[in-house]
Amino acid sequence: MFYRLILLIIPAILLTLSPPASLADRYNPSTLVYPTFKHDLGMHHVTNTHLRIFTGGKYKFVAPKGVAAVKMTEHDNPDKKGDDDELTVFGVNSGEHVIIFNRSMYALNTYGGKGSGESRLLFPRGIAADPAGNVYVADTGNNRVVHLLYREGNLRQYRILGGPDGKRVDFDSPRGVALASNGDLYVTDYGNNRIVVLTRGGRVKRIIDKPGLLQGPSAIAVMDKGEKWSYRPMDFLIVTDRNGHRVQKLSLEGRLIQSMPREELGLPTSRFRGIAIDYYHQIYVTDEANHQIQKLNSRLRLMTSFGRHGSGDAEFESPFGIAIWRRFGQVFLSERTGAQYYWIGADLERFRTTPQMIIDEGTLAFETTERARLTITIREWGGETIRTLVDDRVFPAGDHRLRWDRKDDDGERVATGRYKVHVTIEATYSSREYFQKEVAFPITLG
Secondary structure (H helix, E strand, O other), X not given: OOXXXXXXXXXXXXXXXXXXXXXXXXXXXXXXXXXXHHHHOOOOEEXXXXXXXXXXXXXXXXXXEEXXXXXXXXXXXXXXXXXXXXXXXXXXXHHHOEEEEEOOOOOEEEEEOEOOOOOOEOXXXXXXXXXXXXXXXXXXXXXXXXXEEEEOOEEEEEEEEEOOOOOOOOOOOEEEEEEOOOOOEEEEEHHHOEEEEEOOOOOEEEEXXXXXXXXXXXXXXXXXXXXXXXXXXXXXXXXXXXXXXEEEEEOOOOOEEEEEEOOOOOOOOXXXXXXXXXXXXXXXXXXXXXXXXXXXXXXOOEEEEEOEEXXXXXXXXXXXXXXXXXXXXXXXXXXXXXXXXXXXXXXEEEEXXXXXXXXXXXXXXXXXXXXXXXXXXXXXXXXXXXXXXXXXXXXXXXXXXXXXXXXXXOOOEOOOEEEEEEXXXXXXXXXXXXXXXXXXXXXXXX
16 A cells, blocks of 8 residues: 555464453454554554655655555466465555555555646546556546556556546546446546446446436445455445435446435444445445444444544544455555554444343343354353353354353253353454454343
């Protein structure tokens, strides 16, 4: 991204917590988790200091915007499975009118500079790339989309789509770009309140501009049936509009499926900026105003809010762009002061029992923020397991309820007193072999 991303084979990460009384007792969210030092050499949270060092003092973060991450075919060795997570990550440093990207495991490169001629950009925003090396940039200030080619660690201009030199479509402040698996390019044409869909050859395929449907569309992400890294075939696109106050889900042809203003999400002060769709069709939206990542399900319902304002772990400063490499659940994002790199993990939230004091039998309720593998046991206060309710079982993301008959593993009624519900949670992405979280909650038997 804006930093030297060294994506080697995934090493071990173990995040095991001593059981607190409740999740609220400790700020340690794990919907997203950091890789270990061995994997990223400590570059999971990069600031201006790092960027100045890596670029010899040439660049600093100035209004960073869109992010794209891709496994380039030219860098792939089919006989070497260990390089499958080594990505080329492109970041738009809009205020300096450049794209910053890693040309190898150990070096950065840049493209652009302020202007409107060849190899120049003006306040670019969105970016998208494919394994063949096609890179598309929403060159917002120049009212055009620039098609670049990535070859041997360098970018060069291939052609202009729109703008003064364009021949097929006139853009007005294009902001977001997204690629479908067949090469179709989706462009949010902000000033014209529409989405323009271009073919791989640059021809206008269709324009989504139904009156009243879109109001200043900005970020966009696409999922289609040809996508290789998708848990089941599905076609849809996600777009933000109304200055980041609304998220909408459309068919690829432009039919409205779901519209979700920020107020209906329970996030009345949010400004949604970047969008990414994961392997399970869950949607990650950067929230610039609340300094968070909002995770939505495929029906645009809020699953969890990740992060808070700050410069520490799981903290953000006005996050903007976001990209997910769906195969392994690698997450890259830009923020006002730098860039961050995560893996998709899993967390357990809103644990409760019904009734609060269990007499004969009760219900254990909780929510998982990601599809996850769980082990759930009832333990004595001293730690000995008396009942295993769930043994290494996969739960989908969402709300869950388990009935407990107040019996131990031998079928005997458990005595009155205080006990713990102990939960071990692991993600189903690549982090599953390295990430494990343990939490415990008190329960009372009357």
